[in-house]
Amino acid sequence: MIEHLSTPLVWLILLPLVWATLAFCLGPGRGALLGLSGLGLQLLCAILLAVEVAPKQTVTHLVGGWQEPLGILLVADGLSVTMLLLTQAVSLPVALYAYSYLKQGQHWFWPLTGFLLAGINGLYLSGDLFNLYVTLELIGLAAVGLVVTGGAAGQVTAAMRYLLASLVGSGGFLLGVALLYGCFGTVSIRLLTSLIGSQAPLAVWLAAAVMVAGLLLKTALFPFHFWLPPAHGGAPAPISALLSALVVKASFYVLLRLWLGPFAGFVSPLAWLPALLGSLAILWGGCQAIRAERLKMMVAYSTVAQLGYLVLIFPLFGTGSHAMQIGLLQATAHGLAKAGMFLAAGTLVKASGSELIDGIATMAGRLPVTLFAFGLSGVSLMGLPPSGGFLAKYMLIDAALAVGHIWIAVIVVTGGLLASIYVFRVLRLAFLGPGDERQVALQPVSAVMEWTAFMLAVSAIVLGLAAMPLFRLLEGVAG
Amino acid sequence: MSYNELLPLLVIASSLLPGFIIFILPERQIVLRTMFNLLGAVTKLWLIGLLLVGVTAGEQYGFRYFLAPNMELVFKADALALLFVSLSASLWLLTTLYAIGYLEHAPHRSRFFGFFSLCVTATMGIAMAGNLLTFFIFYELLTLATFPLIVHRGTPQAMRGGTVYLAYTLFGGALLLIGIVWLNQMTGQTEFTQGGILAATDGISRTHLKLVFLLLIAGVGVKAAIVPLHGWLPQAMVAPAPVSALLHAVAVVKAGAFGVVRIVYEIYGIEFAQSLGLLLPLAVAAAVTILWGSLRALSQGDLKRRLAFSTISQVSYIVLGVGIFGTAGTVGGLVHLVHQGIMKITLFFCAGNYAETLGIHRVDEMDGAGRRMPVTSLAFSIGALGMMGAPLTAGAVSKSWLKTGALAAQMPWAIWVLSASSLLNMAYFLPILYRLWLKPLPAAWPHEEIPVNGVRETHWLLLLPPLVTAVATVAASTFSDAWISPLTFARMIMGIEYHTPP
Numbered sequence: 012m013i014e015h016l017s018t019p020l021v022w023l024i025l026l027p028l029v030w031a032t033l034a035f036c037l038g039p040g041r042g043a044l045l046g047l048s049g050l051g052l053q054l055l056c057a058i059l060l061a062v063e064v065a066p067k068q069t070v071t072h073l074v075g076g077w078q079e080p081l082g083i084l085l086v087a088d089g090l091s092v093t094m095l096l097l098t099q100a101v102s103l104p105v106a107l108y109a110y111s112y113l114k115q116g117q118h119w120f121w122p123l124t125g126f127l128l129a130g131i132n133g134l135y136l137s138g139d140l141f142n143l144y145v146t147l148e149l150i151g152l153a154a155v156g157l158v159v160t161g162g163a164a165g166q167v168t169a170a171m172r173y174l175l176a177s178l179v180g181s182g183g184f185l186l187g188v189a190l191l192y193g194c195f196g197t198v199s200i201r202l203l204t205s206l207i208g209s210q211a212p213l214a215v216w217l218a219a220a221v222m223v224a225g226l227l228l229k230t231a232l233f234p235f236h237f238w239l240p241p242a243h244g245g246a247p248a249p250i251s252a253l254l255s256a257l258v259v260k261a262s263f264y265v266l267l268r269l270w271l272g273p274f275a276g277f278v279s280p281l282a283w284l285p286a287l288l289g290s291l292a293i294l295w296g297g298c299q300a301i302r303a304e305r306l307k308m309m310v311a312y313s314t315v316a317q318l319g320y321l322v323l324i325f326p327l328f329g330t331g332s333h334a335m336q337i338g339l340l341q342a343t344a345h346g347l348a349k350a351g352m353f354l355a356a357g358t359l360v361k362a363s364g365s366e367l368i369d370g371i372a373t374m375a376g377r378l379p380v381t382l383f384a385f386g387l388s389g390v391s392l393m394g395l396p397p398s399g400g401f402l403a404k405y406m407l408i409d410a411a412l413a414v415g416h417i418w419i420a421v422i423v424v425t426g427g428l429l430a431s432i433y434v435f436r437v438l439r440l441a442f443l444g445p446g447d448e449r450q451v452a453l454q455p456v457s458a459v460m461e462w463t464a465f466m467l468a469v470s471a472i473v474l475g476l477a478a479m480p481l482f483r484l485l486e487g488v489a490g
Numbered sequence: 491m492s493y494n495e496l497l498p499l500l501v502i503a504s505s506l507l508p509g510f511i512i513f514i515l516p517e518r519q520i521v522l523r524t525m526f527n528l529l530g531a532v533t534k535l536w537l538i539g540l541l542l543v544g545v546t547a548g549e550q551y552g553f554r555y556f557l558a559p560n561m562e563l564v565f566k567a568d569a570l571a572l573l574f575v576s577l578s579a580s581l582w583l584l585t586t587l588y589a590i591g592y593l594e595h596a597p598h599r600s601r602f603f604g605f606f607s608l609c610v611t612a613t614m615g616i617a618m619a620g621n622l623l624t625f626f627i628f629y630e631l632l633t634l635a636t637f638p639l640i641v642h643r644g645t646p647q648a649m650r651g652g653t654v655y656l657a658y659t660l661f662g663g664a665l666l667l668i669g670i671v672w673l674n675q676m677t678g679q680t681e682f683t684q685g686g687i688l689a690a691t692d693g694i695s696r697t698h699l700k701l702v703f704l705l706l707i708a709g710v711g712v713k714a715a716i717v718p719l720h721g722w723l724p725q726a727m728v729a730p731a732p733v734s735a736l737l738h739a740v741a742v743v744k745a746g747a748f749g750v751v752r753i754v755y756e757i758y759g760i761e762f763a764q765s766l767g768l769l770l771p772l773a774v775a776a777a778v779t780i781l782w783g784s785l786r787a788l789s790q791g792d793l794k795r796r797l798a799f800s801t802i803s804q805v806s807y808i809v810l811g812v813g814i815f816g817t818a819g820t821v822g823g824l825v826h827l828v829h830q831g832i833m834k835i836t837l838f839f840c841a842g843n844y845a846e847t848l849g850i851h852r853v854d855e856m857d858g859a860g861r862r863m864p865v866t867s868l869a870f871s872i873g874a875l876g877m878m879g880a881p882l883t884a885g886a887v888s889k890s891w892l893k894t895g896a897l898a899a900q901m902p903w904a905i906w907v908l909s910a911s912s913l914l915n916m917a918y919f920l921p922i923l924y925r926l927w928l929k930p931l932p933a934a935w936p937h938e939e940i941p942v943n944g945v946r947e948t949h950w951l952l953l954l955p956p957l958v959t960a961v962a963t964v965a966a967s968t969f970s971d972a973w974i975s976p977l978t979f980a981r982m983i984m985g986i987e988y989h990t991p992p
Contacts, residue, residue, distance in 0.1 A: 333559060396626065443649065
């Protein structure tokens with residue numbers, strides 16, 4: 012028994028489940044403290060796992076010692092460890108922020124966040140399609156629950172729309188899983204990858220189509236993004252941060268796994284399709300963010316745009332470039348920067364009492380730490396150096412030009428310029444000269460709220476200077 | 491890490507760390523802030539002194555670090571880097587002193603000096619960048635660090651100036667980025683190398699190389715304010731005087747001009763660029779800019795605006811020097827990189843003094859100011875005479891080398907352009923000197939803020955920096971053959987780039 016519990020793999024799933032359940036029983040006060048300590052331990056587990064995976068490239072664990080197909084196989088490679096590290100690194104500061112930010116809604120925040128993280132961690136460690144489906148469903152339900160914790164009418168509407176999208180997405184995914192199981196009698200990704208060759212029968216094509224469509228819907232890739240801005244822009248700030256930084260990445264990860272694994276043999280001629288949608292997402296999301304009047308809506312549309320970059324790597328697979336690494340770097344940089352930006356936006360909205368971008372003008376200059384957090388996150392989102400976002404975009408342009416996809420390079424550069432318009436739209440407010448309305452009282456915000464956002468933003472910048480460990484971690488992953 | 495790797499990093503850290511500390515310091519900690527500022531500036535000068543001694547003795551200083559596979563951060567403190575680094579560091583010290591006096595009692599000083607230090611850090615990085623990627627990183631950092639300085643006052647004009655500045659520079663940055671990646675695709679590396687990296691490579695389409703050249707030069711040309719990419723510069727002069735001084739003399743426009751130098755000499759190679767036929771168009775663009783800037787300066791009533799258009803014109807002397815193929819032209823361009831900085835910063839310091847002390851912003855308000863502020867006006871006159879290329883000033887040295895170069899390269903039209911520019915310079919500077927010294931004192935100054943105190947016409951911190959740079963303007967010409975003069979250094983660099991002994 013002890014040996015089964017000695018691996019960090021299991022604890023990454025168990026810990027959030029345990030503290031989520033306890034938090035539900037104990038209530039927000041002690042539950043929050045439990046949650047925060049649990050998150051600290053999870054971060055430690057993720058780091059331990061990274062240390063273990065780095066030399067071996069893959070670590071597996073059979074839960075309870077039962078063999079497949081009866082037991083559940085947990086697999087961790089560089090790809091999953093990177094996402095696990097990102098998840099824990101973002102959720103700890105966000106939870107600290109939430110502890111200070113949320114007044115009502117704490118009661119639901121801790122249990123739901125625990126289940127959400129158990130789902131996300133479980134997803135990254137799953138080695139078979141059915142578990143992926145289960146974790147996707149768990150993530151979706153917990154996320155919808157989190158959106159409604161605010162309790163306002165707009166949030167409920169947004170949550171219902173989100174629920175619908177999420178259920179349709181997982182439904183499509185489950186249909187695909189069933190089709191594949193019908194054809195091959197297994198749901199193991201490893202086995203399916205070797206069974207499905209380049210000559211896929213119609214049923215496999217159909218499975219691939221519904222699964223990819225379902226995942227794109229969950230990832231909110233243009234034009235499936237309709238549910239994202241109201242849900243992410245309307246939820247309380249720490250929840251927006253979790254949703255934008257982590258939740259949409261989970262379904263992208265599954266897409267990546269399938270694309271590089273079971274479907275690799277026959278989907279590559281269609282790689283331009285996600286990339287095309289991604290390009291449109293970058294342009295549309297950027298323009299909508301520029302037009303947005305509410306600050307958090309702007310940040311949410313920025314997520315729509317940034318998700319577009321993730322799928323631009325699809326036509327670059329197999330061209331000898333670091334396409335997968337670029338995608339993961341972009342996912343990590345965006346995760347850190349967007350969490351920082353949503354938290355900073357939440358602080359600005361809370362301090363000024365106004366949700367409008369123009370409404371925070373009176374406050375921006377008076378919260379320098381928060382403003383720096385917003386600005387530094389913005390630097391990474393615009394893809395300006397030095398930042399993780401810059402490295403990802405530079406390498407993306409490099410890889411695209413290497414195979415003559417000039418249009419990808421143009422889209423990436425244009426997206427950066429669009430981002431600079433909406434980021435500076437907010438930043439410039441800090442420098443506005445003293446006006447009459449300057450004397451409006453500042454609602455108190457805690458130092459924890461200011462500094463957690465700042466730390467996340469700084470890590471997005473530091474990632475631009477210390478990305479080599481990430482590349483080494485991802486070296487052995489097939490792609 | 492060895493000493494020779496550490497030294498360039500310390501040069502960068504000596505302004506980066508004070509910058510971080512200043513951001514954290516509370517607004518009222520004036521003494522501590524000033525201390526960190528000056529400590530950083532003096533340390534930097536000392537470190538650069540060490541570098542200068544080492545480089546003239548033939549030492550190699552550099553640092554390399556992998557950001558990602560195939561993406562290397564490279565610093566290299568070579569002679570060309572030191573030319574720019576020493577200029578920036580000396581003028582940073584002076585400008586910091588000036589800014590302390592200028593911003594006394596002004597709000598948001600922590601923010602101001604913090605970004606000021608970042609701005610200088612970016613300039614150091616640009617100067618010591620060892621490849622195009624590193625250059626680009628600091629080039630963009632400079633954009634980010636200068637924006638808060640330009641909009642510092644927060645007035646509607648300042649906000650407009652800042653927005654225009656961002657629009658131009660971010661767009662230029664995007665062009666530069668594409669150019670860099672494209673070039674990297676074709677050559678596999680973009681390290682700055684004496685004599686260039688392209689001459690040795692075959693099988694690269696010449697058309698592509700020309701297109702990349704266009705992208706790169708357009709990218710750096712935005713900051714160098716080459717016509718028609720100059721629109722941001724007159725708008726950005728709404729910034730406080732120390733910022734304008736730094737922007738026009740060492741930071742932004744100089745970063746652009748320095749980029750042109752690095753790209754032409756150490757990426758394309760001057761001889762290869764000539765064989766591609768790229769130098770003539772560059773020289774023509776510079777000539778157009780020189781004349782256009784001077785012509786527009788004529789009609790500006792606002793003193794700082796007039797100086798801004800004058801900068802557009804003067805910075806392109808450097809580009810012209812690069813575009814003139816031949817050793818003398820190179821020396822002229824490189825030496826003007828330093829000389830223009832010293833002269834233009836003098837003028838902006840003085841313009842700031844008039845504005846702060848007497849409330850003078852327009853040229854027609856300057857009547858008789860020479861009698862009220864003789865020291866400032868003397869410094870201003872020396873700077874202006876230098877710009878015209880009068881004998882015994884730094885400007886004369888630059889112009890004579892440029893003209894010799896143009897003659898040797900058989901580009902007589904360039905001589906005409908330079909002469910015409912000198913005439914235009916006179917046309918917009920002499921009336922100011924006439925007003926300063928020969929017009930009678932007005933009944934009252936527009937807004938006299940600092941009263942006369944004995945022989946002290948204004949705050950001593952405002953007086954000292956322009957005086958030093960004015961003296962330097964004369965010294966750069968009088969002692970142009972000294973071992974440490976900008977001219978000696980420029981000739982040394984020329985020797986390296988042309989593979990000929992100096």
